[in-house]
Amino acid sequence: MAVNPDIVGREYPPESVYEVSREKIAEFATAIGSTDPAHFDGDAARALGHPDVIAPPTFAVVIAQRSEARVIRDPEAGIDYSRVVHGEEKFVHRRPITVGDVLVTTSYVDSVRSAGGHSMVSTRSEIATQGGEPVSTVTSTIVVRGGE
Amino acid sequence: MTGTPATRPSFDTVAVGDTVAERSFTLQRLDLVKYAGASGDFNVIHWNERVATSVGLPNVIAHGMLTMATAGRLVTDWAGDPGAVVEYGVRFTNMVPVPDDGVGATVVVSGVVATKDDDARTVRVDLTATCDGSKVLGRAQAVVRLP
Numbered sequence: 001m002a003v004n005p006d007i008v009g010r011e012y013p014p015e016s017v018y019e020v021s022r023e024k025i026a027e028f029a030t031a032i033g034s035t036d037p038a039h040f041d042g043d044a045a046r047a048l049g050h051p052d053v054i055a056p057p058t059f060a061v062v063i064a065q066r067s068e069a070r071v072i073r074d075p076e077a078g079i080d081y082s083r084v085v086h087g088e089e090k091f092v093h094r095r096p097i098t099v100g101d102v103l104v105t106t107s108y109v110d111s112v113r114s115a116g117g118h119s120m121v122s123t124r125s126e127i128a129t130q131g132g133e134p135v136s137t138v139t140s141t142i143v144v145r146g147g148e
Numbered sequence: 149m150t151g152t153p154a155t156r157p158s159f160d161t162v163a164v165g166d167t168v169a170e171r172s173f174t175l176q177r178l179d180l181v182k183y184a185g186a187s188g189d190f191n192v193i194h195w196n197e198r199v200a201t202s203v204g205l206p207n208v209i210a211h212g213m214l215t216m217a218t219a220g221r222l223v224t225d226w227a228g229d230p231g232a233v234v235e236y237g238v239r240f241t242n243m244v245p246v247p248d249d250g251v252g253a254t255v256v257v258s259g260v261v262a263t264k265d266d267d268a269r270t271v272r273v274d275l276t277a278t279c280d281g282s283k284v285l286g287r288a289q290a291v292v293r294l295p
Contacts, residue, residue, distance in 0.1 A: 024186075027185075027186045028186045028187065030182070030186070031179075031182040031183045031185070031186035031187070031214075032183070032186075032214065032217035032218060032220075032221065033173070033179070033218060033221065034221055034224070034230075036224060036225070036230050038229060038230050038231065039230065045231075048228075048229045048231060049231075050231055054230060054231045055230075056217060056220070056224070056230055057220055057224065057230060057233040057236050057290075058213060058216055058217040058220055058236065061187065061213050062186075062187050062188060065187070065188065065189060066188065081191065082191075082192060082193065082199060082203055083203060084191065085193075085209075085212070085240070085243070086211075086212035086213065086240050087239065087240055088237070088238065088239045088240065089212065089213065089216060089237065089238060089240075090235070090236070090237030090238075091235065091236050091237070092234070092235050093233065093234050093235070095231075096230070096231035139237075145203070145204070
């Protein structure tokens with residue numbers, strides 16, 4: 001089943017806020033095997049010039065994927081989640097995501113393509129503070145594997 | 149430990165062609181479960197072998213994002229500041245199957261300095277990541293701002 005190309009251009013505005021906590025950063029850093037003190041110790045992060053503990057560069061995916069999940073769940077998209085594998089991911093950070101950030105995310109469907117029986121869906125999530133300061137742009141392509 | 153200023157590379161001393169590091173990382177089922185919990189990505193193909201194989205996968209596969217994050221540690225450990233990574237992008241070119249055999253998967257990661265931007269004082273590190281000899285990340289590039 002092909003993904004519906006009509007979802008291209010669809011915008012999913014912020015539905016909720018994401019509050020970045022010390023514990024979540026520590027949990028995520030631990031899960032990726034990082035022991036970098038900048039993720040665990042405010043003083044170590046400040047010694048590097050950050051206001052407080054910062055998240056690993058790929059932490060933004062946690063926030064982005066919550067927002068992108070709205071695309072996958074969109075009944076008009078026709079995406080079978082068990083057939084989804086990840087194709088590409090890219091982060092552009094204007095600054096590191098930091099403890100205490102209160103973030104909102106808008107996601108966009110940039111493209112839907114078909115090749116070799118599979119569908120490729122590219123999304124872009126713009127993560128900003130509630131005050132409107134842009135923090136990170138996350139672009140992602142998922143591959144929805146075709147049926148046999 | 150990482151993060152001490154004395155061990156951090158500086159923009160002026162880094163040259164195009166420098167090797168950043170080469171390291172092997174092991175991923176086991178427990179790592180996938182931990183990553184699923186921490187990230188909120190509970191796609192069954194990352195923890196349920198029955199479902200994974202029923203949709204045509206060789207085994208449970210690692211989250212691409214876990215492979216990406218693991219390869220990224222090579223860069224953040226080298227830079228001495230995870231906040232120095234201003235851009236990081238990859239393509240997932242092959243899956244990383246993680247068998248439940250007590251050993252898991254081994255991902256070998258290396259990185260080289262590919263370009264320097266004198267105005268931004270950033271360098272681009274190109275990463276190579278393989279598992280069982282096949283490339284698992286393609287066009288893996290991190291832009292790092294150095295002091």
